[in-house]
Amino acid sequence: MSRMTMIQAIRSGMDNAMEKDDNVVVFGEDVGFFGGVFRCTQGLQEKYGRQRCFDAPISESGIVGAAIGMAAYGIRPCVEIQFADYMYPAYDQITQEASRIRYRSANDFTVPIVVRMPTGGGIFGGQTHSQSPEALFAHVSGIKTVIPSNPYDAKGLLISAIEDEDPVMFLEPKRLYNGPFDGHHDRPVTPWSKHEFGEVPDDYYTVPLGKAAVRREGADVTVLVYGTMVYVAEAAAEEAGVDAEIIDLRTILPLDLEAIEESVRKTGRCVIVHEATKTCGFGAELMAVVAESCFYHLEAPIIRVTGYDTPYPHAHEWEYFPGPKRVGDALKKVMEAA
Amino acid sequence: MSDAKPLSLYVPEPEFRPGDKPDFSNVEIPQAGAAPRPPIDVEAGDIRDLAYTIIRVMNREGDAVGPWADMLNDDQLKEGLEDMVRVRAFDARMLMAQRQGKTSFYMQALGEEAIACAFSKALQPGDMNFPTYRQQGLLLSTDYPMVDMMNQIYSNAADPLKGRQLPIMYCSKEHGFFTISGNLATQFIQGVGWAMASAIKGDTKIATSWIGEGSTAENDFHSALVFASTYRAPVVLNIVNNQWAISTFQGIARGKAATFASRGLGFGIPSLRVDGNDYLAVYAVAKWAVDRARAGHGPTLIEHVTYRMGGHSTSDDPSAYRSKEEATSWPLGDPVERLKEYLIKRGVWSDAQHHQMQEMLEMQVAEAQKQAEKNGTLHDGPHSSPATVFDDVYHEMPLHLRRQRQEAGL
Ligand SMILES: Cc1ncc(C[n+]2csc(CCOP(=O)(O)OP(=O)(O)O)c2C)c(N)n1
Numbered sequence: 114m115s116r117m118t119m120i121q122a123i124r125s126g127m128d129n130a131m132e133k134d135d136n137v138v139v140f141g142e143d144v145g146f147f148g149g150v151f152r153c154t155q156g157l158q159e160k161y162g163r164q165r166c167f168d169a170p171i172s173e174s175g176i177v178g179a180a181i182g183m184a185a186y187g188i189r190p191c192v193e194i195q196f197a198d199y200m201y202p203a204y205d206q207i208t209q210e211a212s213r214i215r216y217r218s219a220n221d222f223t224v225p226i227v228v229r230m231p232t233g234g235g236i237f238g239g240q241t242h243s244q245s246p247e248a249l250f251a252h253v254s255g256i257k258t259v260i261p262s263n264p265y266d267a268k269g270l271l272i273s274a275i276e277d278e279d280p281v282m283f284l285e286p287k288r289l290y291n292g293p294f295d296g297h298h299d300r301p302v303t304p305w306s307k308h309e310f311g312e313v314p315d316d317y318y319t320v321p322l323g324k325a326a327v328r329r330e331g332a333d334v335t336v337l338v339y340g341t342m343v344y345v346a347e348a349a350a351e352e353a354g355v356d357a358e359i360i361d362l363r364t365i366l367p368l369d370l371e372a373i374e375e376s377v378r379k380t381g382r383c384v385i386v387h388e389a390t391k392t393c394g395f396g397a398e399l400m401a402v403v404a405e406s407c408f409y410h411l412e413a414p415i416i417r418v419t420g421y422d423t424p425y426p427h428a429h430e431w432e433y434f435p436g437p438k439r440v441g442d443a444l445k446k447v448m449e450a451a
Numbered sequence: 452m453s454d455a456k457p458l459s460l461y462v463p464e465p466e467f468r469p470g471d472k473p474d475f476s477n478v479e480i481p482q483a484g485a486a487p488r489p490p491i492d493v494e495a496g497d498i499r500d501l502a503y504t505i506i507r508v509m510n511r512e513g514d515a516v517g518p519w520a521d522m523l524n525d526d527q528l529k530e531g532l533e534d535m536v537r538v539r540a541f542d543a544r545m546l547m548a549q550r551q552g553k554t555s556f557y558m559q560a561l562g563e564e565a566i567a568c569a570f571s572k573a574l575q576p577g578d579m580n581f582p583t584y585r586q587q588g589l590l591l592s593t594d595y596p597m598v599d600m601m602n603q604i605y606s607n608a609a610d611p612l613k614g615r616q617l618p619i620m621y622c623s624k625e626h627g628f629f630t631i632s633g634n635l636a637t638q639f640i641q642g643v644g645w646a647m648a649s650a651i652k653g654d655t656k657i658a659t660s661w662i663g664e665g666s667t668a669e670n671d672f673h674s675a676l677v678f679a680s681t682y683r684a685p686v687v688l689n690i691v692n693n694q695w696a697i698s699t700f701q702g703i704a705r706g707k708a709a710t711f712a713s714r715g716l717g718f719g720i721p722s723l724r725v726d727g728n729d730y731l732a733v734y735a736v737a738k739w740a741v742d743r744a745r746a747g748h749g750p751t752l753i754e755h756v757t758y759r760m761g762g763h764s765t766s767d768d769p770s771a772y773r774s775k776e777e778a779t780s781w782p783l784g785d786p787v788e789r790l791k792e793y794l795i796k797r798g799v800w801s802d803a804q805h806h807q808m809q810e811m812l813e814m815q816v817a818e819a820q821k822q823a824e825k826n827g828t829l830h831d832g833p834h835s836s837p838a839t840v841f842d843d844v845y846h847e848m849p850l851h852l853r854r855q856r857q858e859a860g861l
Contacts, residue, residue, distance in 0.1 A: 175674030182644025278846035
């Protein structure tokens with residue numbers, strides 16, 4: 114056990130995976146000698162050599178396209194896209210190639226790749242360093258999408274993603290990279306070392322994909338949430354004094370339908386929180402899932418609290434970022450409904 | 452006020468349109484045998500000229516000349532001729548099958564048969580092709596069963612791809628044929644990645660990537676060049692320049708600036724242009740590039756200069772956009788005729804033998820078709836079970852898909 118930041122945990126995950134399986138190869142912009150702009154891959158090139166951890170040209174479609182070819186050969190690339198905002202040039206390779214090669218080849222070729230990318234706002238990254246594109250992945254059949262909320266999960270989920278036989282998009286909330294977040298931007302954060310989730314085994318372990326975690330048990334309302342917003346939801350529940358059950362989805366596809374249904378049937382209320390824009394965001398899918406399968410258990414309309422349908426505004430990040438106040442208001446509102 | 456004249460956009464146009472009499476006399480066709488054959492460890496800069504000329508082996512008198520000649524013996528050449536005629540017979544039958552409504556779509560390689568047929572002979576088992584939809588010759592010149600190709604075209608019960616892909620988008624890992632994407636150019640970089648993996652693992656296998664000249668305008672073409680050149684990947688990058696991208700002439704993908712091969716030079720990739728209608732030349736250049744890749748000298752870019760004699764696909768009518776006589780006026784001739792004439796001149800082949808071979812192949816193709824049709828055609832089943840629609844999306848079927856399959860009653 115060590116106390117780790119999410120960056121260290123992710124690095125440790127790659128390290129363990131590379132140690133265990135010499136087919137695991139890591140590459141991306143700046144990930145080699147330098148260890149990546151967030152230093153997630155620091156030391157891997159030194160330890161495993163340039164054949165297994167190396168810098169890539171600034172060509173996201175090249176990075177993912179090459180990873181696909183490598184995976185088709187039989188190795189396991191875990192690539193880094195420097196920011197989720199820069200996956201768009203690779204979107205074609207991800208959504209029309211990686212996602213379908215198993216299907217269109219009738220299982221003759223498979224491409225188990227992992228595409229890691231820092232996601233979300235809250236670090237004043239402006240509109241091109243703050244995006245949350247998870248819904249764009251979730252809409253596509255054949256890929257999986259993972260968003261951890263703490264160092265322990267990040268490492269265990271990443272190892273699962275590397276072991277997984279399908280292409281996995283691994284979105285790392287950069288607001289949580291260096292330490293936890295209490296949901297409030299204007300308060301100093303306690304380091305992960307004071308937080309239970311900072312405790313990360315040094316050895317190889319997995320956290321299964323497709324399984325949600327109950328972060329807080331509650332009787333009155335289910336909050337469906339993932340990534341950075343888990344902490345906003347926790348703060349909101351405390352401050353609004355609502356007995357909320359907080360479900361950290363961890364994987365949005367495959368989605369833990371059973372955990373969602375069980376919780377909503379119990380509480381009869383549901384609030385959905387994400388940082389991405391609202392319209393056609395992943396919250397819309399969650400709402401649909403809840404409406405389809407739990408309608409007769411609902412005692413109040415489902416509410417979404419999300420980023421606004423605008424690009425991420427640099428100077429106004431904190432107004433944009435759904436904070437505990439907005440989430441708390443939503444919790445109170447669903448509780449008021451008869 | 453400015454006295455500058457209003458600007459206007461330059462939009463290149465092909466020289467001939469329907470109704471025009473094509474005249475290719477200004478197209479420079481270098482003499483066969485004129486291009487040097489460099490050592491395989493050559494630097495790109497030392498063979499710049501090969502990216503601008505056309506490497507040819509068979510001359511107009513029907514002899515094989517120059518440093519790229521004599522790489523295949525008579526039996527191998529007869530086999531090559533047979534492969535090309537097989538592709539042509541296969542194409543003709545399947546085109547007909549499409550017209551008869553037995554499938555939705557077909558794409559022939561008429562005029563381009565030499566390229567895939569000759570190239571495949573330079574490869575070894577275990578090498579991997581990342582082809583486009585016009586390289587059926589890669590399969591038809593090896594031992595891949597014709598019936599399986601037809602099963603795929605018919606999307607029938609024996610379709611190895613379970614009716615999921617458009618006709619002609621074959622796939623066979625075992626036969627070194629990566630699954631074809633309908634999205635142009637995506638596979639050009641994937642082939643580079645495969646080759647990189649082979650190098651990472653210290654393997655001896657190489658990859659080939661394939662692209663049409665029109666599709667070189669896509670970003671992935673450039674990604675592939677930069678990756679191949681950066682990591683010296685053991686890959687052969689093939690551009691099939693058949694002059695037309697549907698109705699768009701090749702000038703739209705490059706202006707009149709330079710050859711397609713020359714694009715490799717900026718990346719330091721040795722780049723060659725070859726007469727794609729000359730079986731001997733294609734084989735010689737392919738072998739050179741494959742040997743180079745296998746010896747660890749890195750990538751090669753080859754522009755195969757050819758002409759798409761047929762329509763783009765069964766959904767296309769080329770007479771609407773190009774001169775009817777263009778295909779027959781094309782100065783590099785017909786690859787089948789050229790190899791046939793060459794073998795006849797060498798005294799190892801005759802018209803009678805050719806005729807006999809053609810008939811035999813047509814019968815083989817017809818027989819394979821009969822076999823395939825026993826498994827059904829597109830509109831006249833049987834097909835794979837509809838339950839297979841839900842298979843192979845993921846390694847294991849997730850709950851939401853299991854529920855959808857249940858709802859569908861499958
Ligand atoms: C990304 C993408 N854009 C457009 C198309 C539609 N399309 C199919 S074939 C084709 C022309 C390709 O021409 P070229 O690359 O020269 O190959 P050729 O057909 O001549 O062999 C086009 C535009 C496509 N399949 N994929």
